[in-house]
Amino acid sequence: MIRDITLGQYIPGRSLIHRMDPRVKIALTFVFIVFLFIASNFEGLLMMVALMFLILFLSGVPLSQYFRSLKAILFIVLFTGVLNLFYGGGRVVWRCPFFPAMQITDGGIGNAVFISIRIVSLILFSSVLTFTTSPTELTDALERLMKPLKVFHVKVHEIAMMMTIALRFVPTLLEETDKIMSAQKARGADLESGGVMQRIRALVPILIPLFVSSFRRAYDLAMAMECRCYHGGEGRTKMKQLHMTGLDAAAVACTAVFCGAVIFCAAYFPASLR
Amino acid sequence: MDYITADKVTFAYEADENEERLEVLHGVSLGVRKGEFVALLGHNGSGKSTLAKHFNAMLLPSGGKVYVDGLDTMDEALKIEIRRRVGLVLQNPDNQLVASIVEEDVAFGPENLGIAPPEIRKRVDAALKAVEMYDYRLNAPYKLSGGQKQRIAIAGIIAMEPDCIVLDEPTAMLDPRGRDEVLRTIHKLNRENGITIVLITHYMDEAVGADRVVVMDDGRVLTQGTPREVFSRVRLLKDHQLDVPQATELVWRLRGEGYDLPECALDIDECVAALEPLLNS
Numbered sequence: 240m241i242r243d244i245t246l247g248q249y250i251p252g253r254s255l256i257h258r259m260d261p262r263v264k265i266a267l268t269f270v271f272i273v274f275l276f277i278a279s280n281f282e283g284l285l286m287m288v289a290l291m292f293l294i295l296f297l298s299g300v301p302l303s304q305y306f307r308s309l310k311a312i313l314f315i316v317l318f319t320g321v322l323n324l325f326y327g328g329g330r331v332v333w334r335c336p337f338f339p340a341m342q343i344t345d346g347g348i349g350n351a352v353f354i355s356i357r358i359v360s361l362i363l364f365s366s367v368l369t370f371t372t373s374p375t376e377l378t379d380a381l382e383r384l385m386k387p388l389k390v391f392h393v394k395v396h397e398i399a400m401m402m403t404i405a406l407r408f409v410p411t412l413l414e415e416t417d418k419i420m421s422a423q424k425a426r427g428a429d430l431e432s433g434g435v436m437q438r439i440r441a442l443v444p445i446l447i448p449l450f451v452s453s454f455r456r457a458y459d460l461a462m463a464m465e466c467r468c469y470h471g472g473e474g475r476t477k478m479k480q481l482h483m484t485g486l487d488a489a490a491v492a493c494t495a496v497f498c499g500a501v502i503f504c505a506a507y508f509p510a511s512l513r
Numbered sequence: 514m515d516y517i518t519a520d521k522v523t524f525a526y527e528a529d530e531n532e533e534r535l536e537v538l539h540g541v542s543l544g545v546r547k548g549e550f551v552a553l554l555g556h557n558g559s560g561k562s563t564l565a566k567h568f569n570a571m572l573l574p575s576g577g578k579v580y581v582d583g584l585d586t587m588d589e590a591l592k593i594e595i596r597r598r599v600g601l602v603l604q605n606p607d608n609q610l611v612a613s614i615v616e617e618d619v620a621f622g623p624e625n626l627g628i629a630p631p632e633i634r635k636r637v638d639a640a641l642k643a644v645e646m647y648d649y650r651l652n653a654p655y656k657l658s659g660g661q662k663q664r665i666a667i668a669g670i671i672a673m674e675p676d677c678i679v680l681d682e683p684t685a686m687l688d689p690r691g692r693d694e695v696l697r698t699i700h701k702l703n704r705e706n707g708i709t710i711v712l713i714t715h716y717m718d719e720a721v722g723a724d725r726v727v728v729m730d731d732g733r734v735l736t737q738g739t740p741r742e743v744f745s746r747v748r749l750l751k752d753h754q755l756d757v758p759q760a761t762e763l764v765w766r767l768r769g770e771g772y773d774l775p776e777c778a779l780d781i782d783e784c785v786a787a788l789e790p791l792l793n794s
Contacts, residue, residue, distance in 0.1 A: 375614055407613040410655040459608035466569060466601040467611075467622040467669060468593050478620035478633040 248308070248369045254299035255486060256371045261380035263487040264368055267494055271364045274498050275357055280511040283504035284356055290497040291360050300370045308366045309359060316355050323351040353511055378402045383481065396472025404460070412453065419448050515544030516677060516709055517568055517599070521577035524563055537563045539732040540577065545711060547676065550703045552720035552740075553713045555729035556755060561713050564729065565679050568711065569599040582676065597626060600670030602680040606662035606687075607655075615657075615665055616641065616650040622673040633672075640672040643706065644698050660691025664698055671702070677709035678702070684719065696722070717744075717758045721779045728755065745777040760784035767791075 251257075256264075271287070278284045295305060309316075327347030335341035372380075382399035389395055423444050424430065430441050524538040537560045545551050545568075555561040566572040567579045570586040579586045581595045600622075603609050612618040616637050623633045641647040644664040654662055663683055670678055680699065684692040696719060703710045712723065720726045720740060727737040730753045736743055744750075744757050747765045751757075757765070764778040764787055772791060778784040 375612070375617060403612060407611060407654075410653070411607055414655070456605075456608045459603060459605060460611070462571065463601075463603055463609035463666075464611060464621075466571065466596060466603075468596050468625040468673065469621070470593065470625065474627040476624050476627050476630060476633065478617070478624060478630055478637060480630050 248366070249373045250300050250304060250370050251373075252299050252371065254297060254371065256294065256298040256367060258484075258486060259371075259490055260481055260483045260487045261372050261376040262384055262481060263483060263490060264372055265377070265380055265384060267490060268364055268368045270494060270498065272361060274501050275360055275364070277505060278501045279505050280508045281353065282508045283501040284353065284360075284511075286497050286500045286504060287360055288356065290494070291363055293493075294367055295363065298367050298371050300367075304370060305363055305366055309362060312358065312362055316358050319358065320351040320355045323347060323354050326350065350512055374406050375403070378406070379477075379479070380481065396475070400472075408456070411456075412449070415452060416445065416449055419445050516547040516549075516582060517543075517545040517711075518580045519543045519564065519567065519574075519577070520579070522564070522567060522574045522579060523576035524560075524567070524572060525575050536575075537732050538574075541729075541732070541734055542577075543727060543734060543737075545677070545709060547709055548703075548707050550700070550710045550722070550724045551712070552723035552726045553711060553729065554715065554717065554720055554726060554755070555735075556715055558731075559729040560732040561729045562681050565601070565681050565711065565713050568677075568679050569601050570595045571601060593626075597673055598675055599677045599679060600673060600675040602663070602666050602670055602678060602683050604682045604685050606659055606666050609666045609669070610654045610662065613653055613655075615646065615652050615654060618654065618665060619650075619668045619672050622669055626673060636672045636674065637668075640668040643671055643702065644668045658691060659687045660694040663687060663691065663695050667695070667698060667702075671706075671708075675708065677711065679711040679713070681713050682715070683712075684714065684716065692716075692719075717756050717761075718780075721758055728753075730755070740779055741777055744779060764788075 271290070275284075275287055278287055295302070324343050324347045325341055327344045327350045329344040329346030331342050331344050332348065333343040369377075378399050381402070382395055385393065385395045385398070420430065428441060428444060430438070430445075433441070519541055521540045521542050522538055523536060523540050525534050525536040528534040541560070541564055543564070553561045553565065563572065567574060567586065568581065570579075570581075570592050573587055582598050584591045584595055584598075586592075586595055610618045611621050619637045619640055620633050623636050628636070637650075638647065641650050644667050646661060646664050646668060649657065649661065649665075654665060657665070667678070667680075667683075678699075683699075684695050687695065699710055699712060700722060702708045712719065714720060721744075723740060725737060726740050726743040728735040728743060728750065735753060736746060736749060744761045747757050747761065756762070758779060760778045760781050760783060764774050764784055767788075768774050768776075774791065775783075775787050778787050
């Protein structure tokens with residue numbers, strides 16, 4: 240349910256991937272995505288897919304979970320796949336009898352398969368990150384990864400704090416929305432019938448009280464934070480320290496090998512996209 | 514020497530244009546001794562919450578002075594020191610918790626104080642054990658009951674190792690069970706950890722267990738003393754639209770009808786002890 244959003248898509252576990260430093264996980268996910276686009280032929284892509292299956296296996300998350308996250312993007316994969324069928328060079332395989340301009344070539348089929356694999360891998364790689372890392376770990380890691388941006392006066396601590404608070408208040412505000420909806424229904428508000436415009440208009444009496452109470456909560460929270468000596472990121476410590484271990488070094492080494500292989504493939508085999 | 518001293522404190526909210534300056538406190542003088550359990554009573558608008566927020570420099574007096582452990586709250590540089598010594602727990606438990614995991618929320622205060630990570634861990638564990646919520650340390654706060662959330666909020670204050678905790682109507686939004694849990698926790702902290710407690714409430718029954726009861730009315734201290742002293746002044750309290758505990762009320766009314774009863778019964782047990790001979794005769 241949406242109520243469990245605090246945990247996001249996180250699936251608790253103790254696998255090798257779960258135990259990795261979240262900073263390394265974020266960085267490596269980024270690298271994977273970049274290399275998915277560097278791989279320009281099926282040989283290189285095969286390397287990335289092999290790496291992906293290795294990671295999926297190590298994550299200990301049931302495959303059914305991954306399928307579920309793919310279902311959400313099925314439409315996009317089909318759409319780009321079908322579209323790519325018609326854009327490609329090479330031998331014509333099929334020509335539309337009504338519009339001769341619409342034709343499927345063997346190059347187009349290759350492109351469609353290639354791009355579909357690319358998108359699916361992209362989603363699976365990022366799913367591994369969100370499935371094995373809790374939102375608090377993610378915000379924590381992001382705060383530390385973004386620290387160098389302080390040079391450019393980016394308020395890194397404040398952004399991370401806002402993310403933490405936002406995550407914390409999502410379930411609270413959902414509960415509140417439920418309550419307000421019930422209260423308005425009890426007064427005869429009709430939220431379920433009518434056209435789109437009418438339904439949007441029906442949301443106003445829910446959004447306004449929600450807004451007002453959010454501000455009241457914000458005021459209370461700010462006071463509670465001050466009572467607990469909050470004074471910005473200056474001089475703040477963290478209870479949970481992030482540590483990189485041998486596990487993270489191994490993961491980086493493993494990634495380097497596969498990425499090296501992708502570069503090798505890109506150099507020695509012809510590009511598959513036509 | 515008092516731990517917290519309020520000396521002729523006046524406080525007025527800054528008025529907008531065309532509005533009269535609204536003075537909420539009219540010269541309140543009050544001391545809280547170290548290790549004491551003080552209950553601050555009064556109905557809405559009596560200024561009790563406003564006074565409480567002066568105890569950790571959340572509000573600054575318009576006139577008069579507030580000292581905490583000898584530190585002047587008007588001194589901006591001492592603000593963090595004062596708030597480390599006196600923690601404030603608010604009414605709504607939902608709006609005080611910052612993090613989405615219990616133990617991380619409790620760690621928020623010590624983290625702000627810049628304490629070393631291993632020491633924070635120790636304090637968080639100790640604080641959670643003190644409020645009997647250690648088993649819930651990895652839970653998400655929104656899945657806990659109101660009483661449990663309020664105890665987490667208290668743990669978040671204890672982790673800063675304060676000398677005093679001020680609680681602003683901590684039970685107002687809780688069900689009777691949550692109220693019992695929170696009260697028991699507060700009493701335990703006072704008794705076993707020697708933490709000074711200032712409990713603001715409008716439930717008279719909660720004040721019975723305190724060392725001293727201070728009754729506020731219209732921005733002034735109306736009366737104060739031990740619970741027995743204060744609640745025997747039933748007439749005075751009634752004149753100011755304040756209630757007394759139900760047991761006290763019953764005995765007082767029966768005395769008014771001419772029955773021979775002790776002057777004051779604070780709780781049900783005392784009330785029973787007082788009525789038993791009367792009913793048996």
